[in-house]
Amino acid sequence: MNDTDFVTAFAPASIGNLGVGFDMLGLAIAGTGDWVSARKSDASGVRIIEVQEMNGEVHPFLSTNADENTASIAAHSLWNATSNHCGLELIVRKGIPLQSGMGSSAASAVAAVVAVNALLDEPLPKSELLVHALAGEKFASGGLHADNVAPSLMGGLILCPQILLPDMIQLAVPEGVSSVLVHPELQVNTAESRRGLARGYSMDQWLTQQGYLAGFIAACEHNDIELLSRCLRDELIEPQRAASVPCFDEVKKAALKADALGCSLSGSGPSIFALCRDKSAPNLATAMEQACRKLGIECQSWISPLNAPGARVE
Amino acid sequence: MNDTDFVTAFAPASIGNLGVGFDMLGLAIAGTGDWVSARKSDASGVRIIEVQEMNGEVHPFLSTNADENTASIAAHSLWNATSNHCGLELIVRKGIPLQSGMGSSAASAVAAVVAVNALLDEPLPKSELLVHALAGEKFASGGLHADNVAPSLMGGLILCPQILLPDMIQLAVPEGVSSVLVHPELQVNTAESRRGLARGYSMDQWLTQQGYLAGFIAACEHNDIELLSRCLRDELIEPQRAASVPCFDEVKKAALKADALGCSLSGSGPSIFALCRDKSAPNLATAMEQACRKLGIECQSWISPLNAPGARVE
Numbered sequence: 001m002n003d004t005d006f007v008t009a010f011a012p013a014s015i016g017n018l019g020v021g022f023d024m025l026g027l028a029i030a031g032t033g034d035w036v037s038a039r040k041s042d043a044s045g046v047r048i049i050e051v052q053e054m055n056g057e058v059h060p061f062l063s064t065n066a067d068e069n070t071a072s073i074a075a076h077s078l079w080n081a082t083s084n085h086c087g088l089e090l091i092v093r094k095g096i097p098l099q100s101g102m103g104s105s106a107a108s109a110v111a112a113v114v115a116v117n118a119l120l121d122e123p124l125p126k127s128e129l130l131v132h133a134l135a136g137e138k139f140a141s142g143g144l145h146a147d148n149v150a151p152s153l154m155g156g157l158i159l160c161p162q163i164l165l166p167d168m169i170q171l172a173v174p175e176g177v178s179s180v181l182v183h184p185e186l187q188v189n190t191a192e193s194r195r196g197l198a199r200g201y202s203m204d205q206w207l208t209q210q211g212y213l214a215g216f217i218a219a220c221e222h223n224d225i226e227l228l229s230r231c232l233r234d235e236l237i238e239p240q241r242a243a244s245v246p247c248f249d250e251v252k253k254a255a256l257k258a259d260a261l262g263c264s265l266s267g268s269g270p271s272i273f274a275l276c277r278d279k280s281a282p283n284l285a286t287a288m289e290q291a292c293r294k295l296g297i298e299c300q301s302w303i304s305p306l307n308a309p310g311a312r313v314e
Numbered sequence: 315m316n317d318t319d320f321v322t323a324f325a326p327a328s329i330g331n332l333g334v335g336f337d338m339l340g341l342a343i344a345g346t347g348d349w350v351s352a353r354k355s356d357a358s359g360v361r362i363i364e365v366q367e368m369n370g371e372v373h374p375f376l377s378t379n380a381d382e383n384t385a386s387i388a389a390h391s392l393w394n395a396t397s398n399h400c401g402l403e404l405i406v407r408k409g410i411p412l413q414s415g416m417g418s419s420a421a422s423a424v425a426a427v428v429a430v431n432a433l434l435d436e437p438l439p440k441s442e443l444l445v446h447a448l449a450g451e452k453f454a455s456g457g458l459h460a461d462n463v464a465p466s467l468m469g470g471l472i473l474c475p476q477i478l479l480p481d482m483i484q485l486a487v488p489e490g491v492s493s494v495l496v497h498p499e500l501q502v503n504t505a506e507s508r509r510g511l512a513r514g515y516s517m518d519q520w521l522t523q524q525g526y527l528a529g530f531i532a533a534c535e536h537n538d539i540e541l542l543s544r545c546l547r548d549e550l551i552e553p554q555r556a557a558s559v560p561c562f563d564e565v566k567k568a569a570l571k572a573d574a575l576g577c578s579l580s581g582s583g584p585s586i587f588a589l590c591r592d593k594s595a596p597n598l599a600t601a602m603e604q605a606c607r608k609l610g611i612e613c614q615s616w617i618s619p620l621n622a623p624g625a626r627v628e
Contacts, residue, residue, distance in 0.1 A: 022521070024524070024528060159529065161524070161525025161526070161528055162521065163522050163525045163526065164529050164544065164545070169529065169536070172535075198517070200515070200516055200517070201514070201517065201520055202513055202514055203515065206515055206520035206523075207336070207338070207475070208476075209520075210338070210523070210524045210527060211338055211478060213527075213528055214338060214473055214528065214531055215478050217532060217535075218473055218485065218531060218535070221486075221532070227478075227481070227483070230478065231478070
């Protein structure tokens with residue numbers, strides 16, 4: 001076998017929770033993601049040949065141990081379920097920074113299942129790949145949370161409450177709205193961040209947050225940007241996590257001043273996202289980056305349409 | 315002044331919470347409601363001339379004290395806000411049983427504001443009447459909950475989280491689906507029932523219920539009846555209230571057996587509602603009634619389309 005046997009798939013980064021929908025909303029973004037190349041091999045089992053950085057160099061932190069990478073775990077789940085008796089070889093190329101809150105582990109898992117699916121004699125429909133990508137993501141996040149995997153797989157804005165899995169619901173996205181995602185060069189461990197969250201909430205707390213989520217979904221479906229802006233709030237989780245991202249308060253303040261419709265943490269952070277009208281996006285990205293750099297923290301940003309495409313074979 | 319000066323408005327009964335959306339979803343029903351007739355009077359203040367039963371007889375339980383009736387309190391709120399210096403006389407006719415969980419107090423308040431609005435030189439748009447109807451409803455329920463007032467006023471299926479008030483969001487309703495509402499002849503006091511609810515909930519509990527609500531809203535907007543059926547559940551409040559309605563378990567069991575898409579308490583009960591495909595509605599109503607009567611409890615039922623009209627001047 002040689003390199004021409006490889007199938008390569010790309011899966012985009014994503015904004016988990018989207019502020020208002022803890023554990024159940026996610027948005028795909030454009031412009032960054034992970035790639036996984038897969039080919040059949042004569043040896044049994046799944047083997048990672050290499051984990052690379054964007055520039056093709058060997059990744060300095062990620063090992064090639066197939067039991068410890070979301071790509072290989074997800075690939076293994078799909079390969080096993082489809083009764084393939086030969087083995088698999090993978091090359092993982094990371095475009096998304098680690099522990100960035102941008103769905104890095106999810107994108108690798110999704111790219112892996114999409115690449116491996118293309119090797120099957122009878123590829124599955126995309127929606128049936130979710131459970132296998134989740135098997136990979138579970139290794140990283142410690143639970144069955146689809147709010148990164150689902151948008152990375154399907155694209156756009158996805159509602160994916162745990163109790164409805166493996167179903168995912170593609171929501172309508174309002175016209176003329178973009179996302180801005182800023183990644184400050186800090187790291188937050190998702191599983192640790194989750195363990196730090198309060199377990200109990202008052203009735204008022206959950207009714208408030210549930211009201212915002214319900215209103216946000218209706219706003220998206222009704223193309224009501226004013227309502228979307230009022231509902232894009234996280235009063236439960238964000239206050240508990242904000243302190244772990246030193247620049248959060250300043251970046252959010254700058255975002256709201258620069259006409260963001262709302263701003264919160266992406267996943268468990270440190271990345272910070274805002275939604276805004278298309279025309280405000282460039283200035284908003286600049287304002288958020290400046291607020292971050294002013295605190296001595298380097299950062300990078302991406303502007304995306306809300307209907308950014310999901311994973312695909314390249 | 316004489317009887318011809320009266321303006322009469324009708325406001326329908328409604329299903330508060332709709333099971334899945336505690337405090338924030340409500341559905342108007344057809345076939346029963348309250349009427350309020352209003353006219354200007356030379357005396358100042360708001361006076362209730364009479365509270366009547368459906369048949370026009372004097373109501374045996376409700377007093378004509380204007381400080382203790384949701385209709386007069388709501389009428390007073392609107393009348394005061396519009397700087398009318400003369401007085402008001404009201405006749406309230408109750409079609410909805412008291413403490414039935416069918417939005418009886420809300421319907422009186424709504425019918426009152428719609429009737430009084432018609433007396434104004436410049437009537438307000440319907441959406442601006444909500445706050446005044448809520449002022450009346452607050453007297454009965456002890457809080458600002460719009461899940462009966464909003465659907466009674468606007469008709470159809472309304473999302474009205476407290477944090478978005480006075481805004482209400484009219485949701486799309488799936489085609490070919492009806493509601494069945496059964497009223498067992500029992501009484502539950504809403505305010506008392508509310509005080510009995512747990513104040514604290516675990517993260518898993520609220521994420522589960524929030525997931526059902528989010529999925530239900532998406533199902534309505536996407537006309538997805540299978541998803542609606544999976545999401546029409548109340549795992550938080552229903553278990554706490556079911557014991558106060560002795561026939562609930564049996565009626566729900568009968569409903570689900572008779573092809574209900576879901577079944578729960580209407581408001582704080584004792585009324586019980588189910589949603590179903592149109593063609594199942596007559597059998598479903600019969601099955602629910604029979605289950606109730608089998609326990610020796612008399613009952614009555616109503617079948618409605620999901621887009622039942624809201625309050626109007628008659």
